[in-house]
Amino acid sequence: MSTLPEHVRIRDVSLRDGLQIEDPIPLSAKLELLAAIAATGVQEMEATAFVSPSKVPALADAPELAAHLQEYRDSHGIEFSALVASPNGAKRAIAAGLSSIEYVVSAADGHSRANVGRTSAEATALIPEIIAIAHDSGATVEVIVATAWDCPFDGPTPHQRVVDVLSTAVQHDVDRLAIADTIGTTTPRRVTETVEAVSPLIGDIPLGAHFHNTRGAGLASAYAAVSAGVTRLDASVGGLGGCPFAPGASGNIATEDLVYLLRDSGIGVDVDLPAAIDAAAVAQRLVGHDLPSSLLRAGDRILG
Amino acid sequence: MSTLPEHVRIRDVSLRDGLQIEDPIPLSAKLELLAAIAATGVQEMEATAFVSPSKVPALADAPELAAHLQEYRDSHGIEFSALVASPNGAKRAIAAGLSSIEYVVSAADGHSRANVGRTSAEATALIPEIIAIAHDSGATVEVIVATAWDCPFDGPTPHQRVVDVLSTAVQHDVDRLAIADTIGTTTPRRVTETVEAVSPLIGDIPLGAHFHNTRGAGLASAYAAVSAGVTRLDASVGGLGGCPFAPGASGNIATEDLVYLLRDSGIGVDVDLPAAIDAAAVAQRLVGHDLPSSLLRAGDRILG
Numbered sequence: 001m002s003t004l005p006e007h008v009r010i011r012d013v014s015l016r017d018g019l020q021i022e023d024p025i026p027l028s029a030k031l032e033l034l035a036a037i038a039a040t041g042v043q044e045m046e047a048t049a050f051v052s053p054s055k056v057p058a059l060a061d062a063p064e065l066a067a068h069l070q071e072y073r074d075s076h077g078i079e080f081s082a083l084v085a086s087p088n089g090a091k092r093a094i095a096a097g098l099s100s101i102e103y104v105v106s107a108a109d110g111h112s113r114a115n116v117g118r119t120s121a122e123a124t125a126l127i128p129e130i131i132a133i134a135h136d137s138g139a140t141v142e143v144i145v146a147t148a149w150d151c152p153f154d155g156p157t158p159h160q161r162v163v164d165v166l167s168t169a170v171q172h173d174v175d176r177l178a179i180a181d182t183i184g185t186t187t188p189r190r191v192t193e194t195v196e197a198v199s200p201l202i203g204d205i206p207l208g209a210h211f212h213n214t215r216g217a218g219l220a221s222a223y224a225a226v227s228a229g230v231t232r233l234d235a236s237v238g239g240l241g242g243c244p245f246a247p248g249a250s251g252n253i254a255t256e257d258l259v260y261l262l263r264d265s266g267i268g269v270d271v272d273l274p275a276a277i278d279a280a281a282v283a284q285r286l287v288g289h290d291l292p293s294s295l296l297r298a299g300d301r302i303l304g
Numbered sequence: 305m306s307t308l309p310e311h312v313r314i315r316d317v318s319l320r321d322g323l324q325i326e327d328p329i330p331l332s333a334k335l336e337l338l339a340a341i342a343a344t345g346v347q348e349m350e351a352t353a354f355v356s357p358s359k360v361p362a363l364a365d366a367p368e369l370a371a372h373l374q375e376y377r378d379s380h381g382i383e384f385s386a387l388v389a390s391p392n393g394a395k396r397a398i399a400a401g402l403s404s405i406e407y408v409v410s411a412a413d414g415h416s417r418a419n420v421g422r423t424s425a426e427a428t429a430l431i432p433e434i435i436a437i438a439h440d441s442g443a444t445v446e447v448i449v450a451t452a453w454d455c456p457f458d459g460p461t462p463h464q465r466v467v468d469v470l471s472t473a474v475q476h477d478v479d480r481l482a483i484a485d486t487i488g489t490t491t492p493r494r495v496t497e498t499v500e501a502v503s504p505l506i507g508d509i510p511l512g513a514h515f516h517n518t519r520g521a522g523l524a525s526a527y528a529a530v531s532a533g534v535t536r537l538d539a540s541v542g543g544l545g546g547c548p549f550a551p552g553a554s555g556n557i558a559t560e561d562l563v564y565l566l567r568d569s570g571i572g573v574d575v576d577l578p579a580a581i582d583a584a585a586v587a588q589r590l591v592g593h594d595l596p597s598s599l600l601r602a603g604d605r606i607l608g
Contacts, residue, residue: 184602216598
């Protein structure tokens with residue numbers, strides 16, 4: 001049996017990845033959800049994205065939302081990040097007060113072109129500029145490798161593409177890295193193989209992983225990642241966040257389901273389970289449809 | 305990384321565990337579901353249970369259903385089993401033509417009393433008699449340890465109780481064994497620990513595992529079991545089969561979700577994935593409500 005870490009840092013991505021493909025909800029509703037998630041004890045949140053408002057209308061209020069984050073930095077110590085897809089997005093995020101930038105690069109050309117109109121190599125070539133913009137302003141950068149296992153257009157992603165993106169980021173002093181199963185197709189064995197293969201390349205740079213539960217294997221993949229040494233995982237309350245390539249399917253792995261599994265494995269987390277279930281219920285009410293979370297239906301373990 | 309097996313035998317339990325807490329459906333509907341599941345290529349099915357018709361009305365037609373199994377033995381080579389909870393149930397199953405008996409023993413007293421009106425030790429004490437009944441008729445017996453991790457009444461199950469049930473079965477020449485997460489609370493680390501702990505005790509006797517996805521960790525637990533050497537897993541098409549202690553929660557792990565994960569891990573299975581998704585759709589139509597299967601919504605992996 002692998003050695004499990006003592007603690008896993010969960011980053012809640014409800015407000016960005018979770019809401020991204022939902023019909024836009026008002027800023028007041030986002031602030032209600034933010035408050036509920038902050039109450040879970042989570043220490044990192046992906047707050048929004050600075051991308052094209054016409055392409056992602058649900059996150060068009062990024063600057064307005066960003067103006068509300070300082071109170072949670074002060075009161076809860078939460079670190080907020082925002083996703084960007086270009087140098088201009090990085091500048092906008094920093095101007096709005098974000099000090100932690102996620103730059104997402106699709107390892108597969110098909111998804112990269114559909115998402116940002118660039119090949120993967122072209123998107124990778126922007127890494128140095130984005131890191132420079134952030135570091136010049138005292139901000140940090142996480143490079144996230146999207147479609148790290150499969151692309152909805154190109155099929156399985158060649159492993160070398162993942163290595164190319166990670167290597168470029170490492171060479172330019174990236175602060176954090178992550179690998180993302182953007183369309184929810186990977187499974188634990190492939191996760192183990194990828195994490196073990198890239199670990200020597202990235203050295204001491206923190207590596208996170210991002211899974212969707214689209215085909216039911218999200219938690220199994222998360223546990224495989226943790227067993228292979230990953231100590232940072234993304235999740236959303238309720239499992240918010242669908243997949244544009246699989247309408248009606250599950251979204252991100254649910255924060256509360258992940259907390260249940262990790263806690264039951266003796267791994268420490270920052271997130272309180274009952275508070276996460278409460279936040280999932282808030283999310284479900286605000287988006288107005290059932291969310292796929294298991295704990296939201298089943299509740300915590302029944303103990304006699 | 306653990307060594308994964310080359311092949312995992314999936315037993316479809318849709319007709320028994322899947323339908324057990326559903327409103328009863330007509331025999332004709334069960335036969336339609338049986339035909340759809342047989343078309344998946346699965347080689348073992350839990351067909352029904354010979355238990356009190358008043359306690360489990362959904363399976364009151366066990367003898368009538370059993371009369372239809374021979375054609376699938378002949379045409380598809382499927383091995384059918386039936387669950388029993390007493391020596392009398394074993395006799396009824398054998399009289400109905402079943403040659404494979406599952407005797408379920410709850411390792412926890414609370415669940416055992418609620419389920420069969422006996423303590424776990426009293427239920428364990430019936431193992432020799434049930435094995436004798438079966439073997440005298442040329443039938444085989446699998447002893448299934450229910451509530452192997454947690455009981456809805458007693459909390460965590462003492463590991464020694466699981467060992468006691470397994471040991472008694474081994475001493476009396478049981479043919480197969482299984483450990484069951486009856487209420488869907490276990491997680492991969494505990495699964496690994498239990499499988500590793502009981503493996504020396506059971507030697508060469510085939511060991512299966514049975515998981516519910518009630519708290520989202522069913523597939524993660526199944527993968528942990530397989531990684532620890534288990535090569536027999538129960539599943540139901542669509543994830544049929546709720547939990548009486550968590551109304552509205554998910555049921556058994558879904559056959560098609562399990563097949564997707566195992567196939568993607570390079571592990572051979574008897575079950576064809578598109579046929580399993582078709583059978584899940586049949587199950588959903590017959591029970592008349594949404595089933596929790598992921599693949600039923602997301603479909604197979606999208607390959608460009």
